[in-house]
Amino acid sequence: MNTLDQKVIEMGEEIFRLYGLDNLSAKIISTLYFEPHELSMEEIAESTGYSLSSISLKMGPLENVWGVKRIKKAGSRKAYFYVEKNMSNIMIELFMKACEIESRLTEKYLPPIIEEYREKAVDEYEIERLSILENYCSQLEGFKQLLEVMIELLPEIQSNVARENK
Structure with missing residues (x-):
């Protein structure tokens, strides 16, 4: 190189670390x-200076969250990545995935917790906690709406x- x-x-690594990625993940994404073009895992290891096993451990999370695509080429047993x-598309996809996961967890756990707080909240601390939980749900809904607007505006931008x- x-x-x-x-x-x-190196510039890309610094930028991707701002999004909370560790050094190796930032280097791979950058x-x-x-x-x-797409790169094989071996080429990524050679380019980054990290071992093949270190690269392999990072690829799953990067595929799940950061939109790294795994590609199979005809006649090759190697996995290639792109x-x-x-x-803009990467960031929207990242936010959408995070929001989807957060929404699923929130919908699973918070309604019964909020209901229990509503029934049992007697002191100022519990009432404040209930308010925080209710605000959290509202803010998450607001964030979903913001994402929808961003997605609508993306083609124009x-x-x-x-x-x-x-």
């Missing part, structure tokens, strides 16, 4: 994002960006 490519990867090159880049 030449010096200029290395600078690009490597895949700025690589025009990241979409549209940051991407079109404007594409025009500006011409």
Whole structure:
């Protein structure tokens, strides 16, 4: 990898660490994002300087949350990986997955907890706790609505960006 490519990867690593990724995960995402073609796990290990087993351990979570795509090529037993090159789509997908998981857990656990607090809250602490839980549910609903608006606006924004880049 030449010096200029290395600078690009390092910049990407720093950016992806801002989103809470550990060093290796940030390096993998940065490597895949700025690589025009899919890479095998061996190529990712060589490019990042980490072992194949370390790369392998990180790929599952990166596939589940960060939109890393696993590709099988005809005639090859290797797995190849690719990241979409549209940051807006990646971030929307990331937020949607997180919101979906959070909503599922919230819907599973909070209604009976809130109901029990409503029945049993007698002191100021319990009443405040109930208020926090109810506000949390409302805020999560608001976030879902925000995501829906973002998704609706995304094609227009991407079109404007594409025009500006011409």
